[in-house]
Amino acid sequence: MRSIVYSLVILFAGILVGCEDLSGVENPNQPNRDQVLASTEDVEGIAGDTFLNYWQGTMWCDGSMMYSTMADAHSASWGNWGMNDMSSEPRIAWTNTPGYPRSASTEEPWFDQFLGISSAIDVLQNTEEGEVPSARAFANFTQGLMFGDLAARFDQAFNVSNDVDFDAVVRGEEEIPLRPYEEIRSTALARFDEAIRIAQNNDFTIEASQDWVFGTTVTSQNLIQLSKSMKAKILATSARTPEERRNLPWGDIKTFVENGMEANGYEGPFGETGYPGSPRGFQPVGDDGGTQEFDCQKTFANDAIWARADYKTIGPADTSGRYQDWLDTPRNEIASERTPFVTETPDARIQGDGALTAGKYMSPDPSAPEQSFVAFPPDRGVNHYSDYIPTRFAGFGGSSFGGSQSGPMTHTTKAEMDLLKAEAILHSLNGNASGVSGTKSDVAQLINNTRVENGELSPAEASDPVGSMADAPDPLRPDDASDGDATLWSMLKYEHTIETMQTSAGLNYYTKRGWGDLPEGTPLHMPIPADELNTLGLQQYTFGGVDGRCSAGNPTDCIQDTGGGSSANSTALDPDAVRGGAPAGASVKK
Secondary structure, three states, X not given: OOOOOOHHHHHHHHHHOOOOOOOOOOOOOOXXXXXXXXXXXXXXXXXXXXXXXXXXXXXXXXXXXXXXXXXXXXXXXXXXXXXXXHHOOOOOEOOOOOOOOOOHHHHHHHHHHHHHHHHHHHHHHOOOOOOOHHXXXXXXXXXXXHHHHHHHHEOEEEOOOOOOOHHHHHOOOOOOOEEEHHHHHHHHHHHHHHHHHHHHHOOOEEOHHHOOOOOOOEEHHHHHHHHHHHHHHHHHHOOOOHHHHHOOOHHXXXXXXXXXXXXXXXXXXXXXXXXXXXXXXXXXXXXXXXXOOOOOOOOOOOOOOXXXXXXXXXXXXXXXXXXXXXXXXXXXXXXXXXXXXXXXXXXXXXEOXXXXXXXXXXXXXXXXXXXXXXXXXXXXXXXXXXOXXXXXXXXXXXXXXXXXXXXXXXXXXXHHHHHHHHHHHHHHHOOOOOOOOOOHHHHHHHHHHHHOOOOOOOOOOOOOOOOOOOOOOOOOOOOOOOOOOOOHHHHXXXXXXXXXXXXXXXXXXXXXXXXXXXXXXXEOOXXXXXXHHHHHOOOXXXXXXXXXXXXXXXXXXXXXXXXXOOHHHOHXXXXXHOOOOOOHHHOOOO
C-alpha cells in the first residue's frame, strides 16, 4: 500500500490561518495515518465504519423524523427534530440560522455523510487496484449511498473526487467545488458503478461477523445487486417537481430494479422478515440495543406517546366521507378545526373487524376522536391528531419502547422496487417514457403484490383506468366502496405511501415531492446548514414557506448562487466538528 497524508487534515485549516506557527509541535494524540492504515484489518475496519456514518446521518432521528412529518407520513406535534415546526400548516420556511434548536436535522446528515465520504476516500487512496477488493468496492458503495442522500436532501454539496489532494486543499491550492444536486446525483451513480466494477472482477464475501452491514452477510454478487437497486432508488428520489420526475430515465430505473435485488429473488440477505407484511429487501440487522445500529423511525414513530399515523397516509382509504371533510378545512382553520375522526376502511393494514380495531400495520387510539388524548398539546394544532398509531415496526423499538431496539431495520423493500417498476410502465403508458416495456396488466400485478396480500383489497385490474401522476392517492375501486373510482396511478401512490412508511429516511418526502403531493409551502429541499455557511463565509439562505422560494407550489430559485467561499474552511470536512446524533434513550419530548 502506498502512504498518503491523512485526508482529514482539513481540521487544521482553521489553525493555519491567523494563529501562531505550531508546525514544530508534535501532537502525541494524533496518530500517523500510515499507522492507522497499516494493515488489511485497519483498512477493512475503516471501510466498514463508513456504512455507520451513512446510517447515523440518515436513519437516526435528526435525518429522518422531520422528513417523515413533512411528508405527512406520520404525525407528531413534538418540537424534537423540527417535527412540529416543519409539519404545521400553513407551512413555514426552514429556519436556517445559527443557534436554531432544530438545526441538527440538516447538520447531522450534512456532517455525517462527509465524514463517511472522507473515510471512504482514505481507504481508496491507501490501497492499490487489486488490494482488499471488498474494502475498495464497499468504500465506493457507501459513497454512492452518501452522495445519493446529499443529492436528495440538499440543493448542493461538495463534489469530492476520489483523487482529491487534501494537502493542496488546506494550502488553498485546490478547491472542492459546491455543485448542484444533479451533479451530486451523478457522482453517487458513478460510485455505485465503480463498486459494481470491482465486485464483478473479484469474488469476496463480507461476513455478518464483520458487521459492515450490521449483521448481514453480503457477497460480491449481492453488492452488485444492491448497488443497482440503490441506483434506481437514488434516481427516483432526486426529482424536485413532477416535471423532473416524469423526465427521469425510467427505462434505466426499471432495468436497475430488474437487475438488482430482484435478480436474487429477494432471497438470502434480501429475504423476508417477521414484521407484518413480511417485507423483503435490504434490511440491516441491529444487534447492539440501539447504541449505534439504531432506527429512529422504528422506535419513536411506532410509539403510542410520540406519533400517530397521519390522516394523509390512512385517510385515502376511508369510506365514511370524514376524510374528505377533514381535507376541506380552510387553510387558516387547519390548526384549530382539523379535528380527529373515526376512520372506516376495508384496508386490513389499517383496520381489523370494524372501526377502531387493530389492523396489520396500525393500532387504534380510541381517545383521539373525543380529543381527550393529551400527549399532543392542542395549542400546537389539533390537525396533528389521528385515530391510529403506526405499529408495523413496533417490534424493533416502538410501543413505548416495548421492542428491544434490535432486529431487522427495513430500509429498501421489494414493494418499493415493484412500485418503481410499475411507475416506469405508467409513465410509458402516459407517453412520458420511451423504451419502457410493460402493460396495464403488469402494473396491476405489481400493485396487487401488496394491495391484495397485505391490504386484502380488491385486485387492481387491467380494465381499471390508467389515470395520471396528478391523481391523488386512492385505493378504493368499485369493489371496495360504492363510489370507488381509483385509477392505477392513484392505487400505486397509495400503496407506495403505506408500504414504504418508516422504511428509509426521507423516502415518503422525496417521493411526494416528485409527484407534486407535498402541502403548499413545504421546502423542496434543504439549504447548506447555517453553521457551514458561516465557516465558508457565505450568505445565509433558506427554502420553503407559502409563496417562498423553492417550495411546493412555487418551485423556483432552487439553487443558491454561493458565489465563493473556501472549502479549506469547511466544517463538514473537519472530523472533530462532526456531532453524532442521539440514540433512542437520550430523547425527551419538547
